[in-house]
Amino acid sequence: MLRLPHFASRVVGAAVPLPRRAAAGALVAAAVVLGAAACGAGATAQDTAVGNGSSFVTGSYGTTVFSLGSRPEAPAVAGTTLTGSKFRLSADRGSVVVMNFWGSWCTPCREEAPALGALARYFAGTDVRFIGVDIRDDPPSAEAFMRTFRIGYPSLNDPNDLIALDFSGTVPPAGIPTTLVIDRSGHVAARIVGQASYSGLKALIKQAKAERG
Amino acid sequence: MTWLRTPPEAKPDAHAAEAADQDAAARDGLGAAPEGHRDAAGPATTPGPTGLSLGVAGWLRWFWRQLTSMRTALILLFLLAAGSIPGSLLPQVGTNPVSVSQYYSSHPVLARILGGLGLFNVFGAPWFAAIYILLFTSLVGCVLPRTLRLVGSARQPPPRAPGNLSRLPFAVSYATPLAPDAALNSAAKALSAKRFRMRTGPGWVAAEKGYLREVGNLLFHIALLGLLVSIGLGGLFGYKADRLLVNGTSFANTVTALDEFHPGRLVGPDNLQPFTVALDHFSASYVTSGALLGQPAAFNAQIRYSASPTDRMHSYDLTVNHPLIVDGARVFLIGHGYAPEFRITDGTGRVVFDGAVPFIPVETSGLVSEGAIKVPDANPQGLGFVGVFLPSAIDVGGRLESYFPAPDNPMVSLVSYAGNLGMNSGPSQSVYSLDTAGLHELAVSPKPLAVGQSIKLPNGLGRLTYTGYQQWVSLQITYDPGQTPALWSGIAVLAGLLLSFMVRRRRVFVRASTDEAGNTIVDLGGLTRSDAAGGFEEEFAGLAAEISGLHEAQIDASRSTDTDTGEAAQPGPEPHVPPGPQASVPPDPERPVPPDPEQSVPSGPEQSAGE
């Protein structure tokens, strides 16, 4: 056990005998400090997105805007809409495309659906194209959803996640709902993960619309 | 040859101090406490230059010495074990978040206290990390100096032989006709043939062996560090995900397709391997007779997979203990269940739902499963159904039960609701349970349905038809780049452990000298670490037998060459004679001791009658 010499108190930082318990306490304090640092560094995988039985992943929320010149190119998406017509993303080169990943079972998707429908009606007749990608839904449920929220734009049914897979190398949809704004040259200008707001999405679309070529 | 106990000579006491020093040197590094491990019990650092206070450097040094002491290691190990106990008895958020929330609802006050202490996430808690980080810091602080010390001492030769070998814990002494140098040479050869490290001096040989023990010890502890690093690698760059896949469907490894996704700290959605898995056919077999009726016997999932969108599909048989390895990620078959299929029409006559709904098994003997069907967009009112699926349904006194896990008689029984499912806003809901807050139960009896039967909902709200069932599998997808390093670290841990337990550090000394009567006395002494697991007794006895045997052989060999020189054949001396009363014949004083070391003259007490 360590005993330090005992001096008069006028000496600054006077040494006092260090009982064993204080030694243990110092160790514990150091341990806690180190542990907090360790928690920040993260030696174990932490749950940033937990499904907890709700059968979907909410992803990392937020809006990411890609500045001109550093925009990833959107892949060649192709498929059949719920009404049976063919869709190819490349056919819309020259227009702004708003691609929304959704599911009728997903609460945040239902919460943002009125905003999306309203925006689609707002930009109707302009060169802004809305397209939905329906995840893990059966076609009757999807059509019922579109009727409820008066979604006028078509959606692609993607039961095998092929469209999401196409995006996996570039700007993957990081959860449901995810909304991508693709500019006229076929590059992804912005991505919203989570529920989109009317005003926020509108601003992004207008910005992309303003760009020429 | 005789075995004598008398010490080689009565050394004057002036040599006693030197002998003591040599003894200490002989035991150096083999003493009671393990090398380099102070117990931090004694007074530690000196105070600062003025003696008034330690100063920062002094405190740091004191703290470091406390940290790297054996007793601290003991305490930290104990804390590590004790800290793991709540992690095994309380539900943990990482593995079982549902149980955690159940705990909160059933023990609200206690749960808040325990949660505040971090006891629902022990293995990710800061205090647990602090314990193992301190432990490994202490470990590094011990291992590095010991490694340096090992390298240093491995370069040095063994210590000199102590003066009085009989004071060592293992000692034996005998006389031999051989000259001292010859005896020492053969002893040295025998020892170095056993790969002892040798050092010779005038009249003595010192041998040392067993450095591999410390190598093993260090390897063990360093490999533990490697294990920790590997676990950290996995925690940073690895991920774990779950997906429930219905028979006949497929999915791709993207975040939107996964039911659960637990990424490491540095993993994002674009880091997932882009493979696709399609479930073509799932079969499960169960024990059909005997005391273990209903226990699962085998699971088999026939799947097709592709490593990327451009890759073609390959077939694979996925079973338990036999995962799919694709592009570095692994897909495991974890469980299975049933997904009954429904077609629901609403009040307007339109089909608003048509598909399979996975139900979750709630018991294992008959795989009774529970689930919910949600149709929020039905007109005029949203519809919700909650119920059970029974693979082999049977009525037992008014209660529906399933007598077997296979679908011999698959039936569903549902309770019907209508109203607002509450899915348009608020927190996300689980797809397996229904929030009935905004719903009212419909007055339709929940009679069990067989395949093809339907429920007609009252008030023209619609109709539900039970159209069939599918099976589903639950898959776990894992990617852990630290997995292979962890395996190699584990192997190194085991190798180091075995080395350090099986090898012991030991020293053997041989002295050969001539006593007053002119006989050569050979002393053998040995010592080993005090806390060694033992077994040195046999080795020392074996060495003694071997060296004495060698000396005998030398005598025999030289005697057979001596017969050419015409010396009278003398019987070899009796190998071991107790110097008891009947054996104490003093050497013939008239027989001079030949100066030539090559000639071996028996000077033992056993003289033949013909002498």
Added chain:
Amino acid sequence: MPVNTGLADISNDFLLTAVVIYALAMLAYACDFAYGKKKLPALRAATASAVAEVEPAHDVAALVGAKPAAAGAAPPAAGAPPAAGGSGTASGGIGASGVSAGQGAGGVIKGVPRRESVGRWVTIAVVLTSLGLAAHVSGVVLRGLSVHRLPWGDMYEFVTALTCVAVAFFLAVMIRYRAYYLGLFVMAAVVLVLGLAETVIYTPAGPLVPALQSYWLAIHVTAMTLATGVFFVAAVIGIAYLFVDRHARRVAAGRPTGSDGILRRLPGPEVLDRLAYRTVVFGFPIWTFGVMAGAIWADRAWGSYWSWDPTETWAFITWVVYACFLHARATAGWRGRRAAYIQLAGFACLLFNVLVISLVVPGLHSYAGLT
């Protein structure tokens, strides 16, 4: 393949027979304490007229000092200081019977004790133990044959196998280190545990759940069974050590010791301490390997090599506590009694893991086979 219930029944019969024979062996060990030889056979050299031999290496491997198990506390001959259960020398010479090397014993190497012969009761007991072990092994093997797999797939099979390992290991230790005094205690524990296995935790023979159908069962569970058997023996030695140590301290303090007939016939605490240490040293690498093999198997079956499953966690806790024990024996002030407590705490963790966690706490390891 269907389960061969006939073989399973014969297996049960063999195991019950083993329990009975072990109980008889236990009686024989007890009789040895009560009626065994009181005196050492005289050391040969003191009366031999001819040559005393140097023991060849393999003859001198006795850990027990001059106090043999079969005798009372008689000092060894030739005037050597009584062993008093420990070494008088500085660093670990075992027993002091060799100190008299050359003075009258002849042919004796200092530090290497001689072997003594055993009494009649010990011979009977060892024969009975071996017979019981043969029946035990037959029972385990037949169970395996009846279910067409390795016979440690559920709790009952695990317990029968680990007790078999414990008896086999104990038999080897006992003969090699002449530790016959352990017989009574180890047999008592085995009889108790095996009896419980046959009655309370018996599970009928059956196939394994799919999750257990892997060759890793042979590797992981075998290693854990072996290690548990070895730690079982170490725990028995540890308990004996605590009693003997308490007795020795009482004797040294001059206090009344009560009825200590058995205790006086046991060797000193240092000998038991060394034996317990060597046993743990033997079992610890096996336990480490078993945990690692379990991790590899978990990785193949459940996707991750460590998921803090309760059984995994308690196996880890057990490992750490035994590591504590190994460190404690190298730390001044923590040897002896404290170390023995730590070792017993380690075995308690092991028992808790086997008996409580796998039965009560749900997790990935719930394969006990009990409902």
